[in-house]
Amino acid sequence: MHQGRCVNLLEQPLDRIRQWLASFDTIISDCDGVIWLGDNVIEGAVDTMRQLKRLGKQIYLCTNNSTRTRQQLYEKAHNMGFDIDADHIISSSYATAAYLKARNFQKKVYVIGTAGITDELEAVGIKHTGVGPDIMSGRLTAYIKSGFRPDTDIGAVVVGFDVHFSFCKMIKASVYLSDPKCLFLATNIDERFPITGMVIPDAGSIVRTVQTCTAREPVVIGKPNRSICEWLIKSGRIEPARTLMIGDCCGSDILLGRNCGFQTLLVGTGVNQLSDVNVWKKSCDPEDKKLVPDVYLPRLADLLALI
Ligand SMILES: [Mg+2]
Known part of the structure; x- marks a missing residue:
């Protein structure tokens, strides 16, 4: 659905959004720029993730930051209020x-x-x-x-x-x-x-x-390379076509999604904005086209009103 078209979910009719929501059962979310910025949680991110989990989505957090262990990342997420399983943290280290x-x-x-x-x-x-x-x-x-x-x-x-x-x-x-x-x-x-x-x-x-x-x-090893998620795919814990990658950086998050066969959602609370995507959409370079997400939302929290 919407592959590589960067459809703004806020402009979609409710039935299309429901259809999109039903098309994935796993979410892999980047951290910085999506759910937190440095040491500050992004407003509404905790409630949105909680609601997605309630809907039956399994949620993984995935970061290229190699300075923390998975346990430290788990503690950071947990202390901010995210209800994440400790073994659902994916880090480059x-x-x-x-x-x-x-x-x-x-x-x-x-x-x-x-x-x-x-x-x-x-x-x-x-x-x-x-x-x-x-x-x-x-x-x-x-x-x-x-x-x-x-x-x-x-x-x-x-x-x-x-x-x-x-x-x-x-x-x-x-x-x-x-x-x-x-x-x-x-x-x-x-x-x-x-x-x-x-x-x-x-x-x-x-x-x-x-x-x-x-x-x-x-x-x-890190995003956008498949290696960071390979163990998840090979072990059968996730089904790529029914996995949604959420990120703020197209060169790492959205491209990782492309490289792994995931669906992709760009949020505008970090590195890339719609203006960047519009440039890549018009580009003749196929490498630029790979950076275009399937869907877009200004903030992760905008999902709350839609689900
Ligand atoms: Mg990020």
Whole structure:
């Protein structure tokens, strides 16, 4: 229904809305820009999700944010009032750990990132090198001579958001990735955080740096790549055609929906607005067309009046 047409649900007759509501039984919702903005819940989001659950929809939350574990995300959602099952949280750090576990990874991971990643690795029994500051105190020549001895047990480099990203970390990642057998995973490739008046680089900017100095392409786990939802689809817990992806960012959320065969709903409380979609609608580039959602609502809470 409405595939790739960006139909405004508020302009639809009630019977079409009912038909649309009956066409999915699973909802996968992005978090930031849809149900919360930073630490503030978006007005009406809790009541809307509660009502959708009452209607029998199973609800998952899906975020590219690798700085929190699933448990921490669950607690954040729970404290805001969302009635979400703990195992219905999908995060890029969890999916990264699951990706390695599914491939029976036995070696150690060099991590550029935060405890959000290392805690998830530990939870599935995967060793890692830890996180935190790693800076060069002396001269580069001295560092090359004696400052770093590669760990021969490293079998993967995982890159995510890291406020302590440094030249030393670039060197280490590059040395490990010079072995073609060493895996290169990126939790997500979002370029920056959507914070008004400030530009905060996100994981994608760090990933790009490592790509440049290693001349290697990472396996990207986070949205819009299927990997983040693959375990859900493969285990049969969700049926893609009867799943609705809700998001505020077309390049990650709506494209993920497209890549997984989900239906898609864009809400205008975050990154993208209808004006962006109208540009893509008119574009001749098929890649732009993939960014156009099936349906649109200004706010998630607008659903409440329709259901
Ligand atoms: Mg978002």
